[in-house]
Amino acid sequence: MKRKTVTDLAHNLLLSNINKESVIVDATAGNGHDTLFLAQHVKHVHAFDIQLQAINNSKELTKDYSNITFHHTSFENITKITPYYDGVIFNLGYLPGSDKQIKTNYHTTIQTLDKLHEKKMGFIEIVAYPGHIEGFIESVAIQSWLDKNKIKYRVIKLPFDTKNEPPFIFYWNYKDWKENFSVFLCISIVYYTVPWYISSVQYTVVRRLSLWIHNLKKVLLNFVF
Template sequence: MKKANVIDLAHNILLKHIKPHMTIVDATCGNGHDTLFLASRVEHVHAFDIQQEALDNTRSLTKDLDNITYHHTSHEHITKLISNYDGVIFNLGYLPKGDKSITTHHISTVNTLKSLHEKNQGFVLIVAYPGHTEGIIEQVALQSFLDKQDIKYEVIRLPHITKKDAPLIYFYTY
C-alpha cells in the first residue's frame, strides 16, 4: 500500500468539495500536478505562477486538456483577473526540482488571502511548507492572518503530529 502524503490528503479534501461545473484557481501551479488533478475533474482551471519554468512544466503535463487558462503572474492578481471562481488552492514554497531561492512569500500570500476574503467566494485550500526559512515565516504569517479572521470562516488546520517541520493543510469555505 502506498504511503499517503500531504498532497494525497489535500486532494482527498478537494474531492469532497469540487464539482464538474466549477472553476477553480490553482494559485501556485508549480509542476502542474494539482492543475492536472483539478482540470480532470472540473469545468475550468486558472493556473498561476510567477516562474515561466513552472508554467512550461504545467503546460507539458496538461497538454491534452483544453480547460486551463495559464497566468504568468503572481497570485496577488487573482481577484483582478478572474471575476468568478468556486475555489482557490495554494501549494506554497518553492518549485520542486527548481531554484529553491525562488519561493512564495508571506507578504504576497497574505495579501492574496485578504483579497480573496473581500470577494468572499468559494473555498480556499492551502498547503504550507515550514521546512525552509521563508516557509516558516510564511506559515507563521498565514496562521496569524487566519487566527484574526471573522468566526464565519471555519478554518481546518491539519498538522503532522510526529514531524515538526512537516507540511500543513489549511482549508476553509466562505
C-alpha cells in the same frame, strides 16, 4: 503500500468541494500536478505561476486537457483576472527541481488572502511547508491572519507524520461563512421581531379589553340611573 502524502490529503479534501461545474484557481501551478488533478475533475482551471518554467512544465503535463487557462503572473492578480471562482488552492514554497530562491513569501501571500477575503467567495485550501524557515514564517503569518480576521478554518495534518515540522493544510470555506451568517441573521430577526410582535398584540388586546370595560361601565351606569 504507498504512504499517503500531504498532496494526497489535499486532493482528497478537494474532491469533497469540487464537481464537473466548478471553476477553480490553482494559485501556484509549479510542475502542474495539482493543475492536472483539477483539470480531470472540474469544468475549468485558472493556473497561476510567476515562473515561466513552471507554466511550461504545467502546460506539458496537462497537454491533453483543454479546460485550463494559464496566467504567467503573480497570484496577487487572481481577483483582477478571474472575477468568478468556486475555490482557490495554494501549494506554497518553491518549484521542485528549480531555483529555490524563487518561492512564495508571507508578504504577497497575506496580501492575496486580503483580496480573496474581500470577495468572500468559495473555498481556500493552502498547503503550507513549515519545515524551512521562510515556510515556517509564512504558515505562522497565515494562522495569525486567519485569527485576526476571525475566520473559522481547519488545520489538516497527516496522522503519524514523524517529521519535526511536517507540511499541513489550512482550509476554510466562505460558503459556510455565508450560510452561518444567514442563520445568524434569521435568528436575530426572529429574536428581535417576535417579542415586539407579541408585545404589540398584547397591547392591542389589553387596550380593547379596557375600552370594552369602559363601554360596559357606561351602559350599566345609563341602565341604573
